[in-house]
Amino acid sequence: MIIVRSPLRITLGGGGTDLPSYARQFGGCCLTAAIDQYVYVAAIRPVLTSMHGLAHITGGGIAGNLVRVLEQAPECEAVIDASSWTWPTLFRVIADGGEVSLAEMRDVFNLGVGMVAVLPPDAVQAARAAATSAGVATWVCGEIRRGSHRVLFAD
Numbered sequence: 001m002i003i004v005r006s007p008l009r010i011t012l013g014g015g016g017t018d019l020p021s022y023a024r025q026f027g028g029c030c031l032t033a034a035i036d037q038y039v040y041v042a043a044i045r046p047v048l049t050s051m052h053g054l055a056h057i058t059g060g061g062i063a064g065n066l067v068r069v070l071e072q073a074p075e076c077e078a079v080i081d082a083s084s085w086t087w088p089t090l091f092r093v094i095a096d097g098g099e100v101s102l103a104e105m106r107d108v109f110n111l112g113v114g115m116v117a118v119l120p121p122d123a124v125q126a127a128r129a130a131a132t133s134a135g136v137a138t139w140v141c142g143e144i145r146r147g148s149h150r151v152l153f154a155d
Contacts, residue, residue, distance in 0.1 A: 040114070040115055040134075040136065042130075042133075042134035042136075043130055043131035043134035043136040044115075044117070044130075044131075045130075046126070046130040047117075047119075047123060047126050047127040047130050050119060050120065050123035050126070050127070051117050051118065051119055051123070051127075052069070052072070052073075052118040052119065052120070052144075053069035053072065053117075053118040054069070054115060054116070054117050054118070055068060055069050055115070055116040055118075056114070056115055057110040057113045057114055057115065057116060058110065059108070060107070060108075061105075061106050061107050061108055061109060061110060061111070062080060062106065062110065062111070062113055062116065062151065063080075063106065063107070063150075063151035063153075064107065065116075066078050066080075066116055066151045067149070067150065067151050069116075069118050070144075070149055070150075070151070071149075073144075074149045075146060075147070075149070076144050076145065076146060076147055076149065077144070077145060077146075077147025077148055077149060077150045077151065077152060078118075078142060078143070078144050078150075078151045078152070079142045079143055079144075079145060079147075079151075079152050079153075079154050080141055080142040080151065080152065080153050080154065081140075081141055081142045081154050082153045082154065082155050083155075084139055084140065084141045084142070085112060085113065085139055085141065086112075087111050087112050088111075088112045091105065091109055091111050091112065094109070106153065113141070116141065118144060124140065142154070
C-alpha cells in the first residue's frame with residue numbers, strides 16, 4: 001500500500017467569516033494555511049491496472065474511506081502504520097488547540113493523507129516511481145492482511 005501527501009486548502013478565519021473580528025474582540029488569533037494541491041491522474045494512470053483499489057481520503061478520515069476498498073474483499077483488514085508519516089502542522093494546531101482526541105482526529109481529518117492506493121507488493125516500486133515522476137510524494141503506510149473487514153492503526 002502506498003500513500004500520497006494530501007491536497008490541503010483550509011482556512012480558519014477570514015474568507016468572509018466574522019472570525020477575525022471575533023478574535024480581535026475576545027482575544028486570540030486566526031490561522032490561514034494553504035498547501036499546493038495535487039492532481040493525481042499523472043501519478044496513478046501508469047499503474048492503474050495493477051491497483052486493487054484507491055481511496056481518496058476526505059471527510060471521514062483514513063479508516064472511513066479506506067474501508068470502502070475492503071468491501072471487495074470482506075475477509076481482509078488494512079493495518080495503517082501511523083508512524084510512517086508526519087502530520088502537517090495545521091493538524092497538530094487543531095488537535096492541541098481544540099483539545100481534540102487522537103481518535104476523533106483520525107475519524108474526521110485526513111491528517112495529510114490525500115490518496116491511498118492498495119497494490120500487490122510487486123507493484124509498489126513502479127507505483128512510487130510513477131508518483132515521483134509526477135511530483136507526488138509517496139510512502140508505504142501499511143498492509144492489507146486477512147482479518148475482519150476493518151481499518152486499524154498500529155500504534
